[in-house]
Amino acid sequence: MIAERLRIVAQPGLRVRRGRLRRSQIRRYVTYVVLTAVCFIWIYPILWMLSSSIKPLGEFFSGLSLIPQQVDFQNYVQAWQQANIGPDFINSVIVSVSGVLIVLFVSSTMGYALGRYRFPGRKVILAFLGVLVFIPQTYTIIPIFDLITNMHLDGNLFGIILAESGSANIIIILLFAGYFSQIPKELEEAATVDGAGFFRTFWQIMLPVAKPVIATGIILQFIASWNDFLIPLVLTLSQPALRTVAVGVYFLQGVNEVNWTELSAASSIALLPVIIVFLFLQRYFVEGIAAAVKQ
């Protein structure tokens, strides 16, 4: 049946008429107008936050307008210095960058072994990873809190880094496993002929080929670490100096002297890295999560 339809398509110049073309064009313009309106409302809260952050406090009460009459970066200075977002921001950078490095190391090696080789116990580990995807963080936070305290890692950022890298990299492992399993055997055989061992084959031949997955992994993990809230919240309850920026902004709203313009500046500082990373590298990000659905 479908073959028949395809044959019809193949016949040129059949039913394309002027009127229909014009109608479809009009429809496209209508779609654009509606989409643009919906999109504007969709991201209005984000634009509103960004615009309030550069308005002086007096002007903030002036309404829905996004364009400030007067640009004032004083809010940023205050958020960074008085509201203590500066140190929190640096903590977040340290936590996210270290998290990315640990997760990349752990998931590329594990993905390589799981995707490339058959060995006893492999299926058990794959099934185990599959189950772990389904466990929400909150239900495991109490023992993690206890574990980090008992390991005496609760006094520094390493506890947060370790807890975060331990609980959220399964998708990345599976992406690596999938990618490595598709690399042609010849590449590996050539390396073996050259006398490369297991580790050198991985490090010098396989890993450089896996650049797209590495890029996806970096972005997924960076955004996950940067946005993580529960683990840094619980692990810094008694240690405000270790707060990440998400937790810092969360505690800011309880402080009486902090007003909305300052809070919006703090929020903008906190969100800027993810916005930048996402806008510039979104291709890898979207492909990464779309690949998750196909697996």
Add this chain to the structure above:
Amino acid sequence: MIATERRDTLRRRLWQARWCYLFILPGVVLAVLFSLWPIVASGYYSFFDWDGISKAMYYIGLGNYQELIHDPYFWGAFGRSFLFMAVTVPVEVGLGLALAIVLNDRALRLAPIYRTLFFLPVVMTTAIMSIVMQFVFSPYTYQGVVNQALIDLHILGRPVGWLANPQTVLWTAMAIFVWKWVGQPMVYWLAALQTVPSELHEAARVDGARGWQIARSITAPMVAPFGAIIALIIAVGNLNVFAFLEALTGGGPYFSSETMELYIYRMAFGASMGSVGTTTRLGYASAAAIFFGICVILIALPQIGLLSVFQRRQIAVGRRGLT
């Protein structure tokens, strides 16, 4: 003889794969420490009266569970968690599909820009977006843009305390949640829609089929198998609402938006925040986590089973349609 031989080959296979085991070791250690062990430990803690700070742990058997099933706050949070899922999952998946269908049109050259904008809230730090949303939905007209816009449009006469009223707070939270996350199913659906060959659409169009006829008789049957898996992924994700709700409402007002995760957090760490409750009760909170986890599994398992049967049949139908 045979047995020892088999053992020998197993040993040899283990030895041959020694590099593999070395490579998976770091990942396995992390997964055991931070995923497997916490599950086992939660089960263990749930039998103790323990504040988490002192060394003293008192074994009380099923005492925590007995207290749990008589706690109206627990059941309130329990019901709200399921309500939250039951509303947000279908709305998110449906709305995501609608957006994906609109954006999948080849004639829309600018579609990738719109896709990026609809997806943007997904990558934003959840806790911070929630704080911003507190202001967006604030009842004070000079702050709350939602109220101000609705008053300007003469839809509302006076500002509504969207997040301050126990009647509206959970529904408002669900709406904001859908806003935050709908980009995710949209991207999943787009990936699914791209598996439909565009020749099929053209063929149908030449046959005189209209937009919605094409959607119903060609697109729908081909992407339906993805629907099940997308719904499952979204449902699992929507169990994680802690950062979102804690920063948006903190479970309030009067616990009217407290879901299971917030309840567990309040029981476990509430006292160290200086808020409600006088002691930290890690044993009791663990019991709540285990109890809820088991309920979720019991409810989810038959559905996952049904979905996979449905999916297999759909794929079979899809294949038959193609040949």
